[in-house]
Amino acid sequence: MHRRETHVVIGAGVAGCLSAITRSRAGYQVVVLERERARSAGTYPVCTQTSNIVSENHSGAEYPFDPQSARDCLDGRIENERFFPELIYGGKTYSRIIASRSMMDDGHDIVGQCRANMRVIQGHYADRCAQDPADAVFGDPADICREIPTVPGVRDVAAAFLTPQRGMNPVLVSAVLDWELRSGGVDFREGATVTSVTPLADGRYEVAYRAADGTPETVVADQVSLCAATAAFGMAKRLNPSITFPKLFLALREILYVDLPDGTDKNFTCLKLEDSYGGMLSPLNEGCAMIYHPPAAHIMNVVMDPESCDFPEEYTRYLAEGHPEKEKRAAWTLDRLREFYPELRRSTILGTYLKVAINTVSDSRVRRNMGVFPVRSGCTMSVLPKWTMCAVNARKEVTLALEHSVASGRLDADEARELAGHAMRRCLDPLPDWARDPGSTTARAAAHAVNMNVPQVLAQRFAPGHTAATPTRGTV
Ligand SMILES: Cc1cc2nc3c(=O)[nH]c(=O)nc-3n(C[C@H](O)[C@H](O)[C@H](O)COP(=O)(O)OP(=O)(O)OC[C@H]3O[C@@H](n4cnc5c(N)ncnc54)[C@H](O)[C@@H]3O)c2cc1C
16 A cells, blocks of 8 residues: 555444454554443453344344345355354354244244245355355355254244354454454544544545543544444435435334353254244353343334434433333243243343344344445445344445545555455454463453443353254254
8 A cells, every 4th residue: 555544433333343353454544433431451342332232143044034134144144154253152053943833823834934934045055155165154055954853942843943043142252353453453442422524625534523531532534434323324414415325214122131040951042933922042151141022122113314314312312211111021021931941930130231223124024234335435334234244244345445545546456356355354363362261261251241231141151062952964
């Protein structure tokens, strides 16, 4: 690169972290501005907001009602398989998708729907492998999805499926991202709330922010990446008033962490479909699980104002003060899921979280992928309706950034192609000493659990060989 460009990334959820990591690997000087502050010494406050409750690296198996969502998720899953190390799974194996017996009894053919979706996943994976054998990251296409007779220890099962979907542990994800940001020499400014982004006459941007001590600061950037979740829409609109977004639905959701005083025989996520019949049990280790029951979790859904792109006022209040039905809905979730998952019999609630899910449709069973928005020359926006699309989006974003450098005459096209490949290489390669040592890994993850305001017990990983109930097949 003729002159080292400075790039500012706004927001350090998973979208912002991947933007910063890939841009730094591509040779840019990267500054991350993140509003939150770390509560653990020696850590960056990464994934402290929506990204702190993510548990599934989707493969499309959970979306049997929309083939395009299934294909998008599988694309995301393939890219994630290359980008993230095994460590993020914390000993969890592949998720089980479960069709409910009671739903079949009520006349809804959820089993047929799931089987059809497995064929969509299988067909799409076969196409990807045919186009590029390097995409065969889950082995033989014939083996990628499998119907299994049942899932022991789950009630109300009409059919069960083993797929490439896999549950991960969000505190381990943060430990990995923190390491990569430091390894890439990213200038991480915490407690930095961005207040404006202004284009300059020379094509650069002035990013103004309020620093942790309240003082106004600015940084001038050659390129900017807007990764501030819902706040990013307004930033983009102010930079380019003619930009259009799809109709955006902001769904207020509730999700819980519970303890498992009797342990669990499952080292995988159980995803029981669908709505009132359904619910997720996602054990993070033998002592703690995340649970979700759609009718209790889906509190409300509002459309974002397409002009102001403002966050609805009541959401700001609910997120800050809680929702009046928060406890009632949490108890409802636990009560209902006890009917399916016996290990919840004596569980108590460790934490209840209200979050906003972004979607382009009102139906949570159809979760579209929004991609990366080119906002204006040298400025992109990446907002993730789904974590699963994070590496796909990061690849697109770093490619756009490199193309901009080529167009500005700072980089030649061959160099850009090489840097794009380098930017997407796997994390923790080579494996650092701390990642080889279970005690050090747990300590890092526990420090992030404090930042992320989630129970510290999350930092524990499943003991190796935790369960004998894991079916084996191919590479999956
Ligand atoms: C209940 C629930 C469960 C989910 N489960 C899954 C799942 O299992 N799998 C899946 O694929 N997806 C899941 N999702 C979706 C997933 O959570 C999101 O797609 C993803 O976490 C969004 O990441 P992000 O980086 O875009 O946003 P965030 O993680 O919210 O990060 C945005 C960051 O920007 C910062 N910020 C905001 N404004 C400013 C500002 N002005 N200045 C500086 N910084 C700012 C914030 O502090 C924050 O750190 C779930 C969503 C919900 C609501």
